Amino acid sequence: MKKWVFCLLVLLMLGYGLTKFKAGMSDLPDESKLQIENSNKPDEVTQADGFKIKVTKEMIFQGDLLLVNKDYPVPDGLGLDAESEAISLVRNPEWIDGFGVLDNRVLLSPRLAEKFRAMVKDAAQEGVSSFLISSGFRNEADQEELYRTLGAEIAMPPGYSEHNIGLSMDIGSSQGEMSRAPEGKWLIDHSWKYGFVLRYPEDKTAITGVQFEPWHFRYVGLPHSAIMKERNFVLEQYLDFLKEQKSVSTTIGEDNYQVFYYPVTENHMITVPAKGEYEISGNNQDGVIVTIRK
Numbered sequence: 001m002k003k004w005v006f007c008l009l010v011l012l013m014l015g016y017g018l019t020k021f022k023a024g025m026s027d028l029p030d031e032s033k034l035q036i037e038n039s040n041k042p043d044e045v046t047q048a049d050g051f052k053i054k055v056t057k058e059m060i061f062q063g064d065l066l067l068v069n070k071d072y073p074v075p076d077g078l079g080l081d082a083e084s085e086a087i088s089l090v091r092n093p094e095w096i097d098g099f100g101v102l103d104n105r106v107l108l109s110p111r112l113a114e115k116f117r118a119m120v121k122d123a124a125q126e127g128v129s130s131f132l133i134s135s136g137f138r139n140e141a142d143q144e145e146l147y148r149t150l151g152a153e154i155a156m157p158p159g160y161s162e163h164n165i166g167l168s169m170d171i172g173s174s175q176g177e178m179s180r181a182p183e184g185k186w187l188i189d190h191s192w193k194y195g196f197v198l199r200y201p202e203d204k205t206a207i208t209g210v211q212f213e214p215w216h217f218r219y220v221g222l223p224h225s226a227i228m229k230e231r232n233f234v235l236e237q238y239l240d241f242l243k244e245q246k247s248v249s250t251t252i253g254e255d256n257y258q259v260f261y262y263p264v265t266e267n268h269m270i271t272v273p274a275k276g277e278y279e280i281s282g283n284n285q286d287g288v289i290v291t292i293r294k
Contacts, residue, residue: 052269063281074164082166085109086137099131108136119194128186135170138163178214192229195221204234223250223257256294263287
């Protein structure tokens with residue numbers, strides 16, 4: 001699932017546009033080393049310094065940075081893809097390590113389960129160890145039931161929930177409500193290091209259109225979670241920021257990142273740096289974000 005880029009020419013020949021870079025536990029960022037620089041010149045990378053890859057309109061609707069809210073629904077077919085990847089934690093207890101599961105219907109992709117498991121193991125080393133998962137992936141039928149039961153003020157309609165794309169989790173604590181529990185406070189301070197963000201903060205309801213949900217965490221990946229934490233952005237703000245800046249450079253620990261936004265109206269070629277690993281995610285709106293790690 002996560003493969004290092006070992007031959008860019010092979011990728012070009014095969015037409016692949018997505019390569020996941022791997023952040024191991026030794027690569028966890030240090031807050032003191034987080035530096036962010038902006039640039040509105042993504043085309044500074046010349047042909048001599050980079051190589052071209054093909055981006056397609058379909059890429060707009062794939063990846064970890066997809067914006068799903070009341071204005072941008074789940075892309076066609078993506079919910080089915082997410083459902084095919086999701087596994088029952090109760091039926092696969094080897095994935096339950098360092099946390100509890102409140103509902104025997106909780107589904108997570110192995111990729112998200114692995115990242116969450118790594119995060120709670122580190123939290124346990126700091127004495128925070130009462131994490132619970134109440135919800136992960138939900139299909140449209142489950143979302144419809146929740147929407148009908150809880151109403152529009154609390155639940156999103158089916159096809160408009162991040163749970164439908166398998167990138168969000170509802171995390172609780174046996175110690176109390178998440179806005180006061182040690183687990184909730186720990187996640188606010190540290191979850192960004194593992195690629196997670198609190199999706200619906202209390203002070204951002206006018207932007208997200210969703211009430212404060214201290215339990216709802218969304219995976220966006222590094223370095224995006226770090227930039228969002230540093231600038232106090234929710235996903236809507238971050239994607240607008242990338243469109244405005246065109247390019248953002250970030251240093252996290254020993255890793256140097258470059259993040260580029262490219263509008264996509266048709267299939268075409270873009271130039272990206274030849275050195276380093278990269279991944280591409282759509283924004284579910286109008287373009288793609290190319291992330292380079294050196």
